[in-house]
Amino acid sequence: MEKGIFISFEGPDGAGKSSVMAAIAAWLRAELGDARVIETREPGGNRIAEQIRAVLFDDRNTNMDARTEALLFAAARRQHVVEDLQPALAAGKVILSDRYVDSSVAYQGAGRQLGIDRVWELNQYATAGCLPQLTVYLDLPVEEGLARIAAHRSDQVNRLDREQLAFHETVHAAYDELARRHPQRIVKVDARPPMPEVIDQVKALITARFFA
Numbered sequence: 001m002e003k004g005i006f007i008s009f010e011g012p013d014g015a016g017k018s019s020v021m022a023a024i025a026a027w028l029r030a031e032l033g034d035a036r037v038i039e040t041r042e043p044g045g046n047r048i049a050e051q052i053r054a055v056l057f058d059d060r061n062t063n064m065d066a067r068t069e070a071l072l073f074a075a076a077r078r079q080h081v082v083e084d085l086q087p088a089l090a091a092g093k094v095i096l097s098d099r100y101v102d103s104s105v106a107y108q109g110a111g112r113q114l115g116i117d118r119v120w121e122l123n124q125y126a127t128a129g130c131l132p133q134l135t136v137y138l139d140l141p142v143e144e145g146l147a148r149i150a151a152h153r154s155d156q157v158n159r160l161d162r163e164q165l166a167f168h169e170t171v172h173a174a175y176d177e178l179a180r181r182h183p184q185r186i187v188k189v190d191a192r193p194p195m196p197e198v199i200d201q202v203k204a205l206i207t208a209r210f211f212a
Ligand SMILES: Nc1ncnc2c1ncn2[C@@H]1O[C@H](COP(=O)(O)OP(=O)(O)OP(=O)(O)O)[C@@H](O)[C@H]1O
Pocket: 011, 012, 013, 014, 015, 016, 017, 018, 019, 020, 148, 149, 152, 153, 191, 192, 193, 194, 195, 196, 198
């Protein structure tokens, strides 16, 4: 069976995950053909997971318990793995995912203080070990990411974006810790330069890893 490629994009809020991933998807589609490339996001990817996403990002749900939140993210991820990721990988596709397990570990494990190891374990259960071969970690100081969001899309700030600065610092530190724990999978890319430069860095990384 042909084996696909799974790449996730991670990093703090406003680091450029969605923008850079869109550019990488366009590049890969031109190189490999439309049918080979799948763009997805978490939480989401399919109808059930998008329904869970709506609950997670609903501004009315200010009383959501931290474990409820972690379980909902993991549940959405499970459905994403089974319904979308595993079939696509089996079909030899290239999957680009805007966030994946590392987001849960960073935001719920560290940010919400559930514990990095506990949330990692929960997600091992959810994913049955389905991990990306490469995680592009777009690294940006917290204030810069939040400033980008405020400048460009203040209308789109959701419940989870509005957490305290200290929360975001904790999340950022957890991403660094994850990169230390998984040096083969997680590659840190400096997200501070102008977007075309960041995109070129990521293209070079993907080329070296998969198409050299
Ligand atoms: N390298 C960059 N330099 C300047 N601005 C950037 C850069 N990369 C992205 N931006 C801008 O910053 C904003 C946030 O980018 P984007 O939405 O891609 O980040 P994100 O990581 O997906 O954020 P979120 O975590 O909120 O989903 C956008 O308006 C985007 O145009």
